[in-house]
Amino acid sequence: xxxxxxxxxxxxxxxxxxxxxxxTKERKPVWGEHPNGFxxxxxxxxxxVIQTAEGRKAPQTDEDRAAAFKSMLAYSGxxxxxGNKIVINVDIAGDETWNGTEQVRYYRIDxxxxxxxxxxxxxxxxxxxxxxxxxIWMRE
Numbered sequence: 001x002x003x004x005x006x007x008x009x010x011x012x013x014x015x016x017x018x019x020x021x022x023x024t025k026e027r028k029p030v031w032g033e034h035p036n037g038f039x040x041x042x043x044x045x046x047x048x049v050i051q052t053a054e055g056r057k058a059p060q061t062d063e064d065r066a067a068a069f070k071s072m073l074a075y076s077g078x079x080x081x082x083g084n085k086i087v088i089n090v091d092i093a094g095d096e097t098w099n100g101t102e103q104v105r106y107y108r109i110d111x112x113x114x115x116x117x118x119x120x121x122x123x124x125x126x127x128x129x130x131x132x133x134x135x136i137w138m139r140e
Contacts, residue, residue: 005081008041012114012137014051022120022130039137041079047088050074070125084108112139
C-alpha cells in the first residue's frame with residue numbers, strides 16, 4: 001500500500017452516483033436520488049464494491065432479472081495507490097468483461113466523505129458510450 005492508503009481503509013456507504021457523458025458533459029443520477037451501495041477497502045489492499053439502484057424489486061421473470069442486472073454493479077480486486085489514483089486489478093465482477101482489467105479511479109477525502117471519479121470508459125449499460133462515474137461515499 002502506498003502513501004495515503006491508511007485514510008481509505010474502512011467501509012463506506014454510497015451517498016450519490018452520477019454518470020457523466022464525456023462528450024456532452026450531461027450527468028445522470030443512474031442509481032436514483034437515494035442509491036444503495038458499499039465499498040470496503042481493506043488494509044490488505046482488497047477493494048470490494050456493490051452498488052444498486054434505489055427502488056429495485058425482487059425479480060420474477062427472466063426480463064426482471066436482466067433489468068436487475070443492469071441496475072447493479074459489483075466487483076473486487078487488489079488495489080494500489082498512485083498519488084490520488086487508485087488502480088484496482090479486478091479478479092471477480094458481476095460483469096465478466098471486467099475480470100482481468102485494471103479499473104482506474106481518482107479520489108479525494110473530505111472529512112467523512114470519499115469522492116471517487118472513474119476514468120472515462122465505455123459502459124455497456126449506456127450503449128457503449130464513454131462515461132465517467134462520479135461517486136460520493138460516507139464513512140460508516
